[in-house]
Amino acid sequence: MTEASPLAYLDEFRDSPRIKELLARLRERRGGPFKIMEVCGTHTMAISRHGIRQAMPDDITLLSGPGCPVCVTSNSDIDTFIEIAASPGVIAASFGDMLRVPGTRMGLAEARSGGADVRIVYSPLDALTMARENPGNAVVFFGVGFETTAPTVAATLLEAAATGVDNFFVHSVHKLVPPALAALCAMPDLAIDAFLCPGHVTAIIGPEAYEPVARDFGIPSVIAGFEPLDIMLSLNMIAAQVDEARAEVELQYTRGVRPGGNPAAMDLMNRVFQPRDTEWRGLGVIPGSGLSIREEFAAHDAVRRFEVDVSYSREPKGCICGQILTGLKTPRDCRLFRKACSPDHPVGPCMVSSEGTCAAYFQYEA
């Protein structure tokens, strides 16, 4: 080995003869048909971009799952943030993906055109800096994301509390992946045979977090990296489990994920947040699947500080994002797809997000 950098292997993870070889192995297998759900939106994008979905043999179906945080955020949570953003003296800070998602009455971008101070941040730390620089304003960060993101928000909130930045608030709609997978498994009309599990969520929570799903529902779970070779290797690992009637948690993404995950990140997340029941678009309310801010940090909790009424919230008419997020339908089943709904005029969040299933199909799976 000449190069000591793990990045030196990147070319090999994108190497197409290797990928073709793995595809050929899937085509040669003689097991029965099965369906794999790719849980993570980043996987959905990679699978669409590299043509992996269409390249699958007829007996293997790849379905997209609920792993796009922007997409699973309910309209009432979005409307709440928009109402807060429109409150006097507020600077609303959000990851960029959220801006063009349509709420019930308007999206964040429209709220900004209407005069609200909405700013895109790359890190929650940027929002904390804004709070320090604007002591006369309340800076409210929209805490959207799974276990990958929640620890970064927790660390930021702890820093705000420790340094007395009392004009920094978080609207936490963070969600947890394992309870959603269990909810999916329990859905009677869904026939998922295996999960392709998210690499970066698992870097935090550890592969062990999927053991209950594998054990209780007999569903194989393979934690995959994001390069085409990672995905193809993982699909072969799943096929082997299905053919051998095993249901285990296996880790393909060994270079990014350690057994046990990241305990320091989990500690910070658990110090700041506690589990709560929360609503997912398409999945409804799932027990213990969300994160609310603990009483100790109530002073930084946006929903305790701002009282808003979003009783008008409803889901966009004609949009079937909810069924797409649960693998029951694909974008092609939506009558608005490519007609009334496109990336320029998105009707639902799955068309907006850079990892939304409708956006992925629109761009790559014509």
Place this chain on the structure above:
Amino acid sequence: MCLAVPAKIIELDNQMATVEVGGLTREASTVLLPDAGIGDYVLIHAGFAISVVDEGAARETIRLFDEMTDGAGADD
């Protein structure tokens, strides 16, 4: 949204790292990865290092692949 990019830590001061990504440098917190050190490759998500990228494991994945396929895809 769970995108994370691999980067190399080139400076580290009180849990704020300077990291190099594709020739550019930026700041990232190592609060979530207290054992990270200078020279480590880490995954950066939302301004935080969340995991160390393991070189040995990367090499092992490639080796495993070549073993599975008898090296069929390796050289052509």
